[in-house]
Structures are given as C-alpha cells and as structure tokens.
Amino acid sequence: MARDTPQTHDEILAAAARRFAVTGYRGTSLQDIAREVGCSKATVLYHFAGKEALLAELLGKPLEVLRQLDERLAPVGGAEAQRVGAEGFVDLAVRFRREIALLRGEFPELLAQPAFAHVQQITERLIDAVSGHTGRLEDRITAMVLLAGISEACAEFVDVPEDELRPALLAVARRVLAPLDPTVNH
Amino acid sequence: MARDTPQTHDEILAAAARRFAVTGYRGTSLQDIAREVGCSKATVLYHFAGKEALLAELLGKPLEVLRQLDERLAPVGGAEAQRVGAEGFVDLAVRFRREIALLRGEFPELLAQPAFAHVQQITERLIDAVSGHTGRLEDRITAMVLLAGISEACAEFVDVPEDELRPALLAVARRVLAPLDPTVNH
DNA sequence: TCAGGGGCTGACCGATCGGTCAGAATGATC
DNA sequence: GATCATTCTGACCGATCGGTCAGCCCCTGA
Structure with missing residues (x-):
C-alpha cells in the first residue's frame, strides 16, 4: 500500500526538514517531528528506521547532486575547474537551501559518521577545484x-x-575568482 | 581566593572552549568537559552557575569586541562603512576563531534567547554596513x-x-567589495 | 463472516542530560 | 587543637532522549 498512502511518510519527511532547518538535527527530537505532523513518535519510527535514517533520506537528493558535481569536476582543471565548481555549487546550494542549512551547523559530528565519510572527501575536492588546484593556502x-x-x-x-x-x-x-584567473592580471 | 587559585576555573573554561568548538554547544555535555579537565561534573557546576553561564563567559570578550565594532561603524557610511565593517570583522573573526565557530552552528536557537538578542541587531547592522547601506537585496x-x-x-x-x-x-x-565601490567601474 | 495484514499507538525501556545536595578533604586563622 | 571558609566530590534527582513492543483499529479479499 506504499503507493496508495504515502501521505504520512512524506508528511513526516517534510516536518523533519522544517524542524531540522530551524532547530538543527540534534536540537530536534522525534517528539517534535511527531507533534508537527500530528502523529505519535512511534509512528515516526514505524515509517523510518531511526532518526539517522530520516536524515539520510532527507539528504539523499542533495548529496547525489553533489556527487554528480564531483564527477563533472574530475576531468577539468585550472580556471575551468574554478568556474564549474563555483557555478555548480551555487546551483546546488540554491536548489537545496534547506538541506544545506541542515548540514551546515552539524558538519563536524555528522560528517564524522561513516555513512557520510565520502561527503568530506568530495567537499575537499570541491575546495581544491574552486581554489584552482594551486595547492596554495591562500587560495x-x-x-x-x-x-x-x-x-x-x-x-x-x-x-x-x-x-x-x-x-x-x-x-x-x-x-x-576573477583575480585568481591566470589569464587576467589585476 | 579567586585570585590565588583560578586554575580550575580557567581550565574548565579552556576545556569547554575546546569541546564546544569540536562538538558544538548542544553536542557537548558537562560530563565531557569535566572529563577533559580531569574533575567531576559537580566541580564544573561549582565554578559556573550552569552550562549557559559557561557559554556566556566564553562569549563575553568576542561579543564585547563586536559591540565596539558596531559603535565604530555607526557614524560612517558608504564605501567607508564597507571597509571598516569588513576589515573589523576579519580582525574579530581571526582573533576569536574558536568562539566564532561556536556561535556559528547554534545561531538560530542561541540568538533566540533574550541574553543574546542584541547580537542579532548588531549582526544586522554589520551586514547593512558591509553591503554599503544601499538596501538592495543583491548587496x-x-x-x-x-x-x-x-x-x-x-x-x-x-x-x-x-x-x-x-x-x-x-x-x-x-x-x-571593490566592484561595489562607486568610484570603480568594472 | 472472518482471517490477515498494514498503519498506528500507548506504555515502557535504558541511557544520558543539566542540575542539586550533603558532606569529605584541605589549609589558613585564632 | 578547634574553627571556619574554600574546593571538590559521589550519589542522586526529574526530565528527556532515541528506540522497542504488544496490541488496537480498520480495510480488504476469500
């Protein structure tokens, strides 16, 4: 019946997104989410394996897009990498504003978990690309x-x-980024 | 005897700063801090009225500097406000890196408390100054x-x-900020 | 009519949180 | 040696956390 009554499932997801964006992942309890939906905490845990699973499903799409950006970034270098990286990240950030906001504050602890380990690597490569692959600390x-x-x-x-x-x-x-472009001398 | 044995007091403060910077305010328990110091949780609560008091003392100096920046910013406008605001904030942020990192993730909830209400107003004025007081959304x-x-x-x-x-x-x-300067046409 | 399963819930669990409190050390003062 | 304030602690408290579980409700199909 998953196709007939996906209501509650999606409502919980939406409520979680809203609460997480305001009070953060740690600052939001399953009770809070349940209250916003109008169901019991047990119902939340019936639809999702746990709090972490809720977060993972919420971050699924934006992380997939981030992964795609990482792939698109791999073959290019220099000023092109800077442009693609920056513009790609603007698109991603604008599209997934709420989810980005969520990852923002809880970065250190969440990314420390094995489930998100690859995100840290991708982020590292993105910074490297936007810095122009110069390796310089200033960049x-x-x-x-x-x-x-x-x-x-x-x-x-x-x-x-x-x-x-x-x-x-x-x-x-x-x-x-303009002044970092080697073809431009400021 | 506060002047003779400020050791523990300061050690707790330093440990709290370290832990808060890594795991955030909510993500750090008094037990964590006590463990890092090597004392009991009760000792932490002997030296500080509570977890909030610890945070307040930790943020005291940087908030005072932020307040000074706000005062320095009041009389100036336009490009000068942008320069003073940006450079002043760089100084502040570099100096109080740990404390800034702390305020970063927990912004919404912490600033919602009455004790930090004025910080939000100062931040608003700072953004206004760095944007050149144009009032334009893009700026x-x-x-x-x-x-x-x-x-x-x-x-x-x-x-x-x-x-x-x-x-x-x-x-x-x-x-x-350079291209926002009216004296420069890009 | 009734068996069965999906959706949902109240009651409950162990763990951990921030915080309290009576009292054990310790050292200076008289 | 007795007194007293300071420093510190273990034991404990109520609240809340994420999560479990037996069972209720209700719809469906044979």
Whole structure:
C-alpha cells in the first residue's frame, strides 16, 4: 500500500526538514517531528528506521547532486575547474537551501559518521577545484570563504526567490575568482 | 581566593572552549568537559552557575569586541562603512576563531534567547554596513556571503597562523567589495 | 463472516542530560 | 587543637532522549 498512502511518510519527511532547518538535527527530537505532523513518535519510527535514517533520506537528493558535481569536476582543471565548481555549487546550494542549512551547523559530528565519510572527501575536492588546484593556502582560504559563504547565504535567504538569489551569488563568485584567473592580471 | 587559585576555573573554561568548538554547544555535555579537565561534573557546576553561564563567559570578550565594532561603524557610511565593517570583522573573526565557530552552528536557537538578542541587531547592522547601506537585496546577499564565509573559514582554518589567515581574508574582502565601490567601474 | 495484514499507538525501556545536595578533604586563622 | 571558609566530590534527582513492543483499529479479499 506504499503507493496508495504515502501521505504520512512524506508528511513526516517534510516536518523533519522544517524542524531540522530551524532547530538543527540534534536540537530536534522525534517528539517534535511527531507533534508537527500530528502523529505519535512511534509512528515516526514505524515509517523510518531511526532518526539517522530520516536524515539520510532527507539528504539523499542533495548529496547525489553533489556527487554528480564531483564527477563533472574530475576531468577539468585550472580556471575551468574554478568556474564549474563555483557555478555548480551555487546551483546546488540554491536548489537545496534547506538541506544545506541542515548540514551546515552539524558538519563536524555528522560528517564524522561513516555513512557520510565520502561527503568530506568530495567537499575537499570541491575546495581544491574552486581554489584552482594551486595547492596554495591562500587560495584554499579564498575557496573556503566563497563556498561557505554561499551555503550560509542560501540558508539565511531561504525565502528569497531563486531568480534573485542565484544571480547575486554568481556575481560574488565571479568577483572572488576573477583575480585568481591566470589569464587576467589585476 | 579567586585570585590565588583560578586554575580550575580557567581550565574548565579552556576545556569547554575546546569541546564546544569540536562538538558544538548542544553536542557537548558537562560530563565531557569535566572529563577533559580531569574533575567531576559537580566541580564544573561549582565554578559556573550552569552550562549557559559557561557559554556566556566564553562569549563575553568576542561579543564585547563586536559591540565596539558596531559603535565604530555607526557614524560612517558608504564605501567607508564597507571597509571598516569588513576589515573589523576579519580582525574579530581571526582573533576569536574558536568562539566564532561556536556561535556559528547554534545561531538560530542561541540568538533566540533574550541574553543574546542584541547580537542579532548588531549582526544586522554589520551586514547593512558591509553591503554599503544601499538596501538592495543583491548587496545584502553579497555582504552575507562575505561575512559568513569569513566566519566559516576562520573556524575551518583554526590552526593556521594569524599572519597567514588575516591577509588572505582581507584580500577576499577587498575583491568582493571593490566592484561595489562607486568610484570603480568594472 | 472472518482471517490477515498494514498503519498506528500507548506504555515502557535504558541511557544520558543539566542540575542539586550533603558532606569529605584541605589549609589558613585564632 | 578547634574553627571556619574554600574546593571538590559521589550519589542522586526529574526530565528527556532515541528506540522497542504488544496490541488496537480498520480495510480488504476469500
């Protein structure tokens, strides 16, 4: 009957997304989610194996897109890698604003878990790409400021329409990376 | 005897700073802190009124510096406000890297408490200043990316020496804000 | 009519949380 | 040696956490 009555399942997922975005993963209890849905805590645990499973399903799509970006990033280098990495991440961050906001605050502990170990590696490669693969600390710091700033801004301006948020972020990215482009001398 | 034996008090404070920076405020228990110090949980609660009091004392200095930056920012406007705001925040973020990292993840809930209400107002004014007081959404997004990125980068590169971190952040800030300067046409 | 299964729940579990409290050490003062 | 404040601790508290489980409700199909 999964196709006839997926209501509760999806309602729980939506409620979890909302609560996690406001009070964080740790700061949200299964009771909170159940209350928002209007069901019992046991029902939440009937539809999902546990709190972690809820999180995993919530992060499934954005992490898949992140993985695709990682693949697209592998063959390119230099200024092209910077451009693809930055623009790709802007798209991803804008699209999955709520989920990004969720990963944001709980980064250290969540990524320490084996289930998310690969995310840390992908993030590392993304920073490397956006820094232009120079290996210089200054460029890594620059890339970190840009990517983290984009994440945070997306989380903060979660109610701003995509077509206002995206151009603004792309403009910042272009400004930050332009002087790093070897074809441009500032 | 506070002046003769401030050891334990300070050790607890230092341990709390370390643990909070790694596992966050909510993710750190008083037991964790006590274990790191090598004392009992009751001792932690003997020296501090509670977990919140520990946090408040930890954030005291950086919040005071933030307040000073806010005051310094009040009389100026336009490009000068952008410069003072950005450079001032870089200084603050580099200096109080651990504490910034702490406030980062727990923002929504902690700032919701009355004790930190004014921080949210100051942050708002800081974003306004760094955006050049234009009131345009795009400029606010830009400022948000820059300030949040600086915070996150400081938290991430907590072990990088100040004299490497600061110039890199200032360079990014200059690059992000330069095109907003009305005297420069790109 | 009734057996069966999916959806759901209240009651309960062990663990851990922040916090309290009476009292054991310790050392300075008289 | 007696007194007293400071420092520290083990034992304990109520609350809440994530998670389990037996069983109730209700729809379906034979």
